[in-house]
Amino acid sequence: MKYLQKLKEELRPIYCLRAVSELLSWDQETYMPIGAASARAEQAAAVSKISHNLFCNPAMGELIGNAKAEIEDSQSEDAHLVRLAALEYERESKVPAELVSKLSEACSKAQTAWVEARAKGKFSLMQNELADVVSYTRECAEFYGYKDHIYNAMLEYYEPGTAVAQLDKVFAELRPHLVTLAAQIKEAQTQPHGLWKQKYPIKQQRIFANLISSSMGYSWEHGRTDDVVHPFCCSFSTRDVRITNTYKEYEPTRSLFTALHETGHALYEQGSPERWQHTPLEGGTSMGWHESQSRLWENIVGRSLPFWEYFYPRYKELFSEQLETCDLMQFYRAINEVKPSFIRTEADEVTYNLHVMLRYELEKALLDGSLQVTDIPEAWNESMKSYLGIIPAHDGEGCAQDVHWPMGLIGYFPSYALGNIRSAQVWETLRRDLPDIDKELRRGNLLLIRDWMADHVYCWGRRLLPNELQMQVVGAELNALPFVRYLETKYTDIYKL
Amino acid sequence: MKYLQKLKEELRPIYCLRAVSELLSWDQETYMPIGAASARAEQAAAVSKISHNLFCNPAMGELIGNAKAEIEDSQSEDAHLVRLAALEYERESKVPAELVSKLSEACSKAQTAWVEARAKGKFSLMQNELADVVSYTRECAEFYGYKDHIYNAMLEYYEPGTAVAQLDKVFAELRPHLVTLAAQIKEAQTQPHGLWKQKYPIKQQRIFANLISSSMGYSWEHGRTDDVVHPFCCSFSTRDVRITNTYKEYEPTRSLFTALHETGHALYEQGSPERWQHTPLEGGTSMGWHESQSRLWENIVGRSLPFWEYFYPRYKELFSEQLETCDLMQFYRAINEVKPSFIRTEADEVTYNLHVMLRYELEKALLDGSLQVTDIPEAWNESMKSYLGIIPAHDGEGCAQDVHWPMGLIGYFPSYALGNIRSAQVWETLRRDLPDIDKELRRGNLLLIRDWMADHVYCWGRRLLPNELQMQVVGAELNALPFVRYLETKYTDIYKL
Numbered sequence: 001m002k003y004l005q006k007l008k009e010e011l012r013p014i015y016c017l018r019a020v021s022e023l024l025s026w027d028q029e030t031y032m033p034i035g036a037a038s039a040r041a042e043q044a045a046a047v048s049k050i051s052h053n054l055f056c057n058p059a060m061g062e063l064i065g066n067a068k069a070e071i072e073d074s075q076s077e078d079a080h081l082v083r084l085a086a087l088e089y090e091r092e093s094k095v096p097a098e099l100v101s102k103l104s105e106a107c108s109k110a111q112t113a114w115v116e117a118r119a120k121g122k123f124s125l126m127q128n129e130l131a132d133v134v135s136y137t138r139e140c141a142e143f144y145g146y147k148d149h150i151y152n153a154m155l156e157y158y159e160p161g162t163a164v165a166q167l168d169k170v171f172a173e174l175r176p177h178l179v180t181l182a183a184q185i186k187e188a189q190t191q192p193h194g195l196w197k198q199k200y201p202i203k204q205q206r207i208f209a210n211l212i213s214s215s216m217g218y219s220w221e222h223g224r225t226d227d228v229v230h231p232f233c234c235s236f237s238t239r240d241v242r243i244t245n246t247y248k249e250y251e252p253t254r255s256l257f258t259a260l261h262e263t264g265h266a267l268y269e270q271g272s273p274e275r276w277q278h279t280p281l282e283g284g285t286s287m288g289w290h291e292s293q294s295r296l297w298e299n300i301v302g303r304s305l306p307f308w309e310y311f312y313p314r315y316k317e318l319f320s321e322q323l324e325t326c327d328l329m330q331f332y333r334a335i336n337e338v339k340p341s342f343i344r345t346e347a348d349e350v351t352y353n354l355h356v357m358l359r360y361e362l363e364k365a366l367l368d369g370s371l372q373v374t375d376i377p378e379a380w381n382e383s384m385k386s387y388l389g390i391i392p393a394h395d396g397e398g399c400a401q402d403v404h405w406p407m408g409l410i411g412y413f414p415s416y417a418l419g420n421i422r423s424a425q426v427w428e429t430l431r432r433d434l435p436d437i438d439k440e441l442r443r444g445n446l447l448l449i450r451d452w453m454a455d456h457v458y459c460w461g462r463r464l465l466p467n468e469l470q471m472q473v474v475g476a477e478l479n480a481l482p483f484v485r486y487l488e489t490k491y492t493d494i495y496k497l
Numbered sequence: 498m499k500y501l502q503k504l505k506e507e508l509r510p511i512y513c514l515r516a517v518s519e520l521l522s523w524d525q526e527t528y529m530p531i532g533a534a535s536a537r538a539e540q541a542a543a544v545s546k547i548s549h550n551l552f553c554n555p556a557m558g559e560l561i562g563n564a565k566a567e568i569e570d571s572q573s574e575d576a577h578l579v580r581l582a583a584l585e586y587e588r589e590s591k592v593p594a595e596l597v598s599k600l601s602e603a604c605s606k607a608q609t610a611w612v613e614a615r616a617k618g619k620f621s622l623m624q625n626e627l628a629d630v631v632s633y634t635r636e637c638a639e640f641y642g643y644k645d646h647i648y649n650a651m652l653e654y655y656e657p658g659t660a661v662a663q664l665d666k667v668f669a670e671l672r673p674h675l676v677t678l679a680a681q682i683k684e685a686q687t688q689p690h691g692l693w694k695q696k697y698p699i700k701q702q703r704i705f706a707n708l709i710s711s712s713m714g715y716s717w718e719h720g721r722t723d724d725v726v727h728p729f730c731c732s733f734s735t736r737d738v739r740i741t742n743t744y745k746e747y748e749p750t751r752s753l754f755t756a757l758h759e760t761g762h763a764l765y766e767q768g769s770p771e772r773w774q775h776t777p778l779e780g781g782t783s784m785g786w787h788e789s790q791s792r793l794w795e796n797i798v799g800r801s802l803p804f805w806e807y808f809y810p811r812y813k814e815l816f817s818e819q820l821e822t823c824d825l826m827q828f829y830r831a832i833n834e835v836k837p838s839f840i841r842t843e844a845d846e847v848t849y850n851l852h853v854m855l856r857y858e859l860e861k862a863l864l865d866g867s868l869q870v871t872d873i874p875e876a877w878n879e880s881m882k883s884y885l886g887i888i889p890a891h892d893g894e895g896c897a898q899d900v901h902w903p904m905g906l907i908g909y910f911p912s913y914a915l916g917n918i919r920s921a922q923v924w925e926t927l928r929r930d931l932p933d934i935d936k937e938l939r940r941g942n943l944l945l946i947r948d949w950m951a952d953h954v955y956c957w958g959r960r961l962l963p964n965e966l967q968m969q970v971v972g973a974e975l976n977a978l979p980f981v982r983y984l985e986t987k988y989t990d991i992y993k994l
Binding site: 012013016017019020023024027031032033034035036038039040042043046047049050054219220221222223224226236237238239240242277278 | 509510513514516517520521524528529530531532533535536537539540543544546547551716717718719720721723733734735736737739774775
């Protein structure tokens with residue numbers, strides 16, 4: 001096993017550099033002084049390039065080949081490690097370094113343009129820059145190669161093994177249910193009262209957010225939380241997984257559900273076996289799996305009645321004045337209000353996936369050339385009207401709201417919907433194993449869920465590919481029906497449909 | 498100039514990686530979760546090794562040689578850039594990579610042992626580990642090569658151009674003055690009153706520390722301050738220079754003088770010309786020069802009467818209760834109390850250099866083999882008695898107090914004394930240029946000093962070697978007399994000698 005050994009040794013510093021790249025962006029979002037931006041950009045680019053060069057070179061390709069030849073048991077950990085390295089090598093070595101640089105530069109310019117476009121609500125201010133990003137992404141996709149649809153080249157990166165055909169089918173199944181449910185809710189007699197007109201001091205919000213993370217089993221010894229503008233979770237190793245949050249005095253649910261969401265991501269990373277540290281096996285297997293974890297905690301658990309039966313008295317202790325006249329059911333309904341809205345990140349459980357599908361359709365069309373960047377605003381607004389029945393007043397709450405496209409993350413959006421769909425499948429499985437879960441939730445026992453995930457999901461790290469993990473955990477392919485059942489049951493009850 | 502151009506291009510990512518190494522340690526000291534230590538150690542080691550390998554290879558050596566050959570004006574910026582690269586290359590490429598790893602591993606073990614040894618006050622708990630560090634350091638020194646004394650091999654790293662012969666001479670000149678002055682002060686009739694028996698809330702200490710940094714001209718747009726156990730200043734580029742501090746409720750002077758000291762370092766880094774970012778010319782030219790800046794601000798400025806004539810009323814506003822009965826002169830005497838003590842970092846201006854000389858003598862003896870590691874405690878205590886007239890009760894306040902040796906920083910200590918000596922020479926020069934400086938200090942105008950340093954010191958970055966900068970700024974070689982004059986004048990007045 002001498003090549004395997006050598007491969008492992010050569011991969012470790014590369015994975016260390018990737019962790020360092022994460023630290024550079026964490027620092028940039030949290031503590032970096034504002035005047036350091038351009039120096040930091042050069043440092044981050046240098047680390048990426050060095051890490052890319054260490055990985056993408058013929059000697060590494062040969063080493064991976066030789067290590068592969070040494071593998072005897074194709075289901076062993078080592079086999080899976082080599083498989084991941086080979087998959088990535090094949091993909092990364094296909095694209096000329098020059099194109100990677102061009103794309104990266106185009107993204108950098110597009111992000112700058114996006115900040116202005118969003119602020120001014122004018123997509124036209126970013127359209128030329130975004131057109132470059134799309135054009136270089138299409139070139140990359142051609143180098144990666146694909147079957148059936150160019151979009152598959154990008155999907156393969158975020159959700160290996162998932163293709164347009166499958167997504168189209170799943171989304172087509174899901175869409176009418178969501179549209180119908182949203183329409184029924186709109187017409188329902190029982191509507192929740194708005195609760196958030198008072199001031200919820202940030203100090204207390206912080207206490208509750210951290211209580212939630214702790215109760216979920218987040219290890220503060222191997223993590224921390226910091227304030228940022230756009231919250232995220234990042235991992236520098238299983239031993240250092242940091243969450244972030246944002247606090248708004250008049251929007252207390254923001255920090256609350258952010259804590260649930262980001263801690264959901266973090267538990268997956270902290271749960272990755274330590275022996276895989278700084279190897280390809282460390283971490284979560286795909287963004288769609290990651291989102292299944294964060295969305296499960298945020299919505300299925302964090303917006304459920306049993307959860308709040310335990311936590312609402314604690315929440316009310318912190319905000320006794322603000323919630324004086326609000327009982328549990330009123331609160332439960334308020335945090336589950338369904339209402340078509342313009343901003344994806346603020347959307348409720350029912351309409352959220354419609355936002356994603358809209359973006360998915362546009363992305364596909366951009367890549368296959370059937371939609372031009374200049375035509376995005378019109379297409380966006382038309383889809384908003386047909387999916388949600390509303391039309392944004394300006395592009396800031398429309399097609400210029402997300403940073404994903406200017407960042408070059410084309411093909412990423414489906415992960416959010418996959419996460420939602422998968423979270424319901426995982427939850428049904430968990431309920432079969434733990435039929436008393438509602439009772440446990442009413443006692444505030446969140447660790448039971450964390451432990452189940454640890455045994456069934458986290459323990460696999462990236463060893464199983466997304467579809468393999470799906471079969472391993474759920475025992476069935478991706479299927480929207482459990483999610484539909486979950487929504488219909490829950491919202492029929494809340495809105496007395 | 499094609500080789501020069503290529504050299505510059507190849508050095509940039511290496512300097513970026515060095516900045517990243519700094520960020521890894523800053524994060525480790527400030528925000529890293531405690532459980533991440535071993536993962537972080539691997540990441541830091543990987544970055545160091547990659548950066549070392551990118552620099553120390555025959556192709557780089559050849560490139561430096563070719564670039565050197567292209568240089569026409571030996572006094573140009575480019576010539577100095579190549580000179581620095583060549584100096585470092587020559588040094589670094591002499592030591593086998595295997596020895597570097599061994600030393601680094603030994604240091605890592607010695608630091609762990611040191612923590613316990615210091616806490617338990619027993620040097621014996623770290624002596625084996627330290628013996629390895631000393632032994633590998635001696636091996637390194639042999640590879641580096643030296644004239645006259647093996648210690649010169651190490652000095653050349655921290656203070657290029659300075660040798661044992663010069664240090665011995667300067668220290669020999671300085672020592673009797675310090676010993677005599679300390680003895681006179683001990684016998685003086687006028688002794689200051691202790692002031693620090695009350696609680697000084699940390700919130701106010703923080704306000705004052707930041708006021709000091711701001712008044713000195715520290716750019717918060719290109720820096721920040723954070724809390725740590727052992728304060729330091731670190732620089733990731735001229736645009737990102739971070740200071741740190743530590744706050745103790747019953748020791749308000751700690752954070753105060755730390756702010757002056759670390760901001761002194763930071764101004765030097767922030768003042769380095771931006772065009773040299775990520776090149777060998779960026780930063781401060783040596784630790785001895787760096788300490789001249791930090792010690793000048795901390796002591797010559799920050800413990801001076803004119804400084805406090807302006808700042809004491811502001812300080813008293815923050816601590817009106819604690820300082821109610823304390824007038825300016827009483828305060829001024831209290832912050833200038835001279836008293837032999839065990840801990841170097843807490844020593845006053847008069848005795849500080851004796852602590853350094855003691856360490857310098859032991860280091861020399863350790864390297865030339867005339868002292869064994871096991872004999873350090875005895876030698877230490879003997880020197881303490883002869884230099885300061887006191888003997889530590891245990892090694893925690895004796896030979897196990899500093900982290901430098903376990904960290905492998907043998908040859909570093911003289912930088913502190915060089916800094917003190919040089920600060921007085923620089924100050925005499927500055928006073929000749931700015932004869933009204935005391936008047937300006939009384940008005941709180943610290944920017945005048947910062948601007949003078951910017952024009953005379955910072956602007957040179959690392960372009961001039963330490964001795965060249967000494968001639969450029971001071972116009973005279975290193976000389977202890979200005980420092981002696983400074984001390985004698987000041988303390989004769991304070992203690993009415």
